[in-house]
Amino acid sequence: MAMMRRRKICRFCENKIYYLDYKDEKMLRRFTNERGKILARRISGNCAIHQRNLTRAVKRARVMAIMAFASESYR
Amino acid sequence: MILYETTFIVNPQSEDAVIEEKVKAISELILSNGGKIVREDRMGTRRLAYPINKLHQGYYATFLHESDKSVLPLLDRHMKLGEEYMRHLTIRFEADPERVYGDKKEDYKAPREITKRKPDSDSKKEPVSETPATEEADSLSETAEIKIVPAAVTETADSASETAEIKIAPAAVTETADGASETAEIKFVPAAVTETADSESETTKIEIVSSTDEAAVKEQKPADEKPEDEEL
Incomplete structure (x- = not known):
């Protein structure tokens, strides 16, 4: 059972989303951990294109104080 | 003419009229330089993820505009000099605006819960x-x-x-x-x-x-x- 790990499908590809808005905090939150770090592809299951777009979006959001660079307790 | 998206944060502690004026100033700057505002979106006052200049809130406004690239340095300069502007960011907008802002806003499904499967399979036994x-x-x-x-x-x-x-x-x-x-x-x-x-x-x-x-x-x-x- 444990060996049968099904391949994750990129959720953005699945939903046919091509542009990731950096102002969409709710969406970006799902792909960062509590500390505000971007989740790795192997965890999020994103494809390369979308992971790149996501990374860009998160970094833009950080500049605009929509996302945190680091979680509050570690700042 | 290229589609740009300019977002900026205005100090929310200033009076409403001042905020309005600062937002207007940007749109006028775009328009006066031959730009066309496609969309104006105001997120309003919201909490910042981290304090900027010891402020914890900011007034967010976004302009989606079709402009010549010569406008961008002007915008940048204007917002750098204006003290009420806390942050600003202009990006080249490469998506369909309707899908980001409008009613056709792309639906994002929540990620599946990966952790759910494991305990289920384990629990079957004992x-x-x-x-x-x-x-x-x-x-x-x-x-x-x-x-x-x-x-x-x-x-x-x-x-x-x-x-x-x-x-x-x-x-x-x-x-x-x-x-x-x-x-x-x-x-x-x-x-x-x-x-x-x-x-x-x-x-x-x-x-x-x-x-x-x-x-x-x-x-x-x-x-x-x-x-x-x-x-x-």
Whole structure:
């Protein structure tokens, strides 16, 4: 059972989303951990294109104080 | 002409008129340089993810505009000099605006819960009797007014399943628990226990009905039953 790990499908590809808005905090939150770090592809299951777009979006959001660079307790 | 998206944060502590003026200034700057505003979006005052200049809130406004690239340095300069602007960012907008802003906003599905699968597969072997039983106990507590009783019931059911030599027994116990949850009558419970001990179950039945304080007593009772089970 444990060996049968099904391949994750990129959720953005699945939903046919091509542009990731950096102002969409709710969406970006799902792909960062509590500390505000971007989740790795192997965890999020994103494809390369979308992971790149996501990374860009998160970094833009950080500049605009929509996302945190680091979680509050570690700042 | 290229589609750009300019977002900026205005100091929210300044007066509303000032904020309005600062937002207007940007749109005028765009328009006066031959740009066209496609969309204006104001997120309004919202909490910043981290303090900027010791401020914890900011007034967000966004302009989606078609402009010549010569406007961008002007915008940048204007917002750098204006003290009310806390942050600004202009990006080349490469998506369909309708899909980002409008009603056609792209629907994002929540990620599947990956962790869910593991405990399920594990629980199939051993604690099946525990997890559903507790859930049913919850449903019981919702339907029936007596809360502690079902909890005690599950405890007895568990203890019975532990003592029972045959592993199929817990499944039977949970089924009876289902029946109990549907009818919300406690009398069904002993039926499960009858597999182990008939006479004892009758006594436990009365105790369950009587009051909630005797939950502790009920816990002791199954302990008393255990040795008898071994004898059986």
